[in-house]
Amino acid sequence: MRALCSAGAGIGHDSAMATTEPIAPRGRPRPRVVVVGAGFGGLNAALGLIGSGAEVTVVDRDNYHGFWPLLYQVATAGLAPEDIAHPIRSIFAGRPDVTVRHAAVTGIDLERRVVAVDRGDPLEYDYLVLAPGSATADFDIPGVAEHAFALKTLADAVHLRNHVLECFERADAQPEKVPGLLTVVLVGGGPTGVEMAGALAELIGTNLALDFPHLEVSDARVVLVEALDHLLGGFSRASQEEALRVLRTKGVEVLLEAPLAEVRADGVLLADGRAVVASTVVWTAGVRANPLAELLPGDRARNGTVPVGADLSLPGRPEVFVVGDMALVDGGEGRPLPQLAQVAIQGGRHVARVIRSRLAGAPAPAFRYHNHGIMATIGRRAAVAELPGRIALRGTVGWLAWLVVHLVFLIGFRNRVVVLVNWAWNYITWDRASRVIMVDRQ
Ligand SMILES: Cc1cc2nc3c(=O)[nH]c(=O)nc-3n(C[C@H](O)[C@H](O)[C@H](O)COP(=O)(O)OP(=O)(O)OC[C@H]3O[C@@H](n4cnc5c(N)ncnc54)[C@H](O)[C@@H]3O)c2cc1C
Known part of the structure; x- marks a missing residue:
């Protein structure tokens, strides 16, 4: 569950709902959809357009x-990058x-119905799905872009893992203590911050404590900083308190009602004047539209999101979704739906379904979100x-439910098996096996 910036723009246009006219393909036997x-x-x-009669082009800046x-x-270090990524071409292999x-x-x-790309010919479309x-939003807090690690891409995750492991290697290699070298500050007490904090505490307390027998690993700190008076906004009070209790049991220092003033090269400064010296600051607090x-x-809303109609098309542009x-x-009562995987x-x-209905000249139903x-x-x-x-669900039962849901939605049979084996290995041995510093020496 992610926090949303409140919507500054109106939502819930339904002007496009009545549109059932198929958009005429221009000079081609089959309509073209660019996703x-x-x-x-x-x-x-x-995937939903396979077999619809349309020529579908999927364009992505990454190949996975x-x-x-x-x-x-x-x-x-619990999983390797490939375990949570799947090549796009293999998903559509054998789908001409x-x-x-x-x-x-x-x-x-939008007038010429063309999408420009950074390599190859531009892509013409009859229907466009955006x-x-x-992207990360820093709310104009000084230093976030310069000094904080983001966690939005595979490259971000590998970069962060490298950095944390490197900090332990540096601490091990030099006898004098460098203040904050083994301190990680996580900014944002939403699910990503909470999940990172729990996993980092376990990585440090189990694997790194064994890996570095000559290091005072008990000096390492994981500090979670949250501006509000609770973690996990959007969850019930009971879940918020459970998360706080468990994290503190694991040794995570949780600072509530602690808005951030600045991220610096050597840590963070809080709005109340407190400073935390840290070599690693991770920003998980803000999201804005691409x-x-x-x-x-x-x-546009304050977080840059684009208001869409009841069929998810752009107002006045029934061919663009x-x-x-x-x-x-619109999630009802003027409240926007959250930025969650299920919503997407x-x-x-x-x-x-809407494009298929349009191609058949049939009316399409309005979008209804089913909350899972x-x-x-x-x-x-x-x-x-x-x-x-x-x-x-809480504790072990909640954790098992979490494991099952994530395995079910992970794309690719290989990925599911590899992740399941990794989790089982980690569960039995406490070993977060991907403790690899990947350095590009080219
Ligand atoms: C660290 C993290 C943890 C999360 N945890 C959860 C969770 O536990 N539960 C949950 O429900 N949600 C979670 N979310 C949110 C969830 O991942 C998003 O809501 C979901 O991915 C949105 O789907 P999307 O298709 O809009 O965007 P994405 O899944 O992000 O896909 C966007 C795609 O567009 C591509 N792209 C971007 N720009 C361009 C461009 N200019 N040209 C071509 N391609 C481009 C990207 O490469 C990417 O493949 C999490 C998000 C993050 C970052």
């Missing part, structure tokens, strides 16, 4: 689909009606899960 982004939203849109809910496990283009989208011409996800949103006409983290979708998955599937609940793990055998019907 931007092969994340949760785009992938499900493209990333499973971001497990990204923190790569950053904390889907073309994959490995390129970054750089422009969108699902490029989100910058491609700025290329679209019309309103926005799904996932970049869309501002269901949005992508819905848009595929929210969950966050706090470490080994500790998680909070809140499911529909007021079902709350």
Whole structure:
């Protein structure tokens, strides 16, 4: 569950709902659909269009689909990068009606219906599905961009893992203590911050304590900084308190009501004047729409998301759809749906249904989000899960539910098996096996 900036723009336009007219393919026997982004939203849109009669082109700046809910496990040496990524081409292998283009989208011409890319020919479309996800928002806090580690991509996770392990190697190699070298500050008490904090405490307390027998590993600190008076915004009070209790049991220092003033090269400064000296600061606090949103006409919310109609199309542009983290979708009572994987998955599937209906000249239903609940793990055998019907799971049961859900939604049979084996190995041996510093010496 991610925190949303409150929506500054109106949401819930339904002007496009009545549109059933198929968009005429221009000079081609089959309509062309371009899907931007092969994340949760785009992938499900493209999969839903297989066999629809349309020529589908999926364009992504990376050649893989990333499973971001497990990204923190790569950053904390629990999993390898390949375990949570799946090559896009292999997902569509043997599907002649889907073309994959490995390129970054750089422009969108809505009048000419053309998408500009940084390599190869521009992509013409009859229907466009925009699902490029989100980017980090630093809320203009000084130093975040310069000094904090982000956690949005596989490269971010590997970079962070390298850095934390390097800090331990440096501390081991020099006799005099460097203040803050073994301190990690996590900014943001949402699910990513909480999950990272629990996993880091376990990595340090078990594996690194054994790996570095000559180091005072008990000097290492994991500090979680949150501006509000609770962790896990959007969860129930009971889950928030459970997360706080478990993290403190694991030795994580949780600072609540501690807004950040600045990130510096040597740590963080809090708004109340307190400073925490740290060689590693991780920013998990803010999310905004992908910058491609700025290329679209019309309103935007404060977090940059694009308001869409009831069928998820852009107001006044029935052939253009926005799904996932970049869309501002009315979740009822004027509240936007959160930036969650399920919202993107269901949005992508819905848009595929709408395009199929349009191609058949039939009316398409409005998008309805089915809430499957929210969950966050706090470490080994500790998680909070809140499911529909007021079902709350905690401790080992919550953790098992978390494991099953993440395995089910992970793309690729190989990835599921590898992750399951890794988790079983980690559970039995306490060994977070991916403690590898990957250095590019080219
Ligand atoms: C660390 C982390 C942990 C998370 N944990 C959870 C969780 O536990 N539960 C949950 O429900 N949600 C979680 N989320 C949120 C969830 O991952 C997002 O809501 C979801 O990924 C949104 O789907 P999307 O399709 O909009 O974007 P994404 O899945 O991010 O996909 C966007 C795709 O677009 C591509 N792209 C971006 N820009 C361009 C461009 N210019 N040109 C071409 N391609 C481009 C990207 O490479 C990417 O493949 C987490 C997110 C992060 C970062």
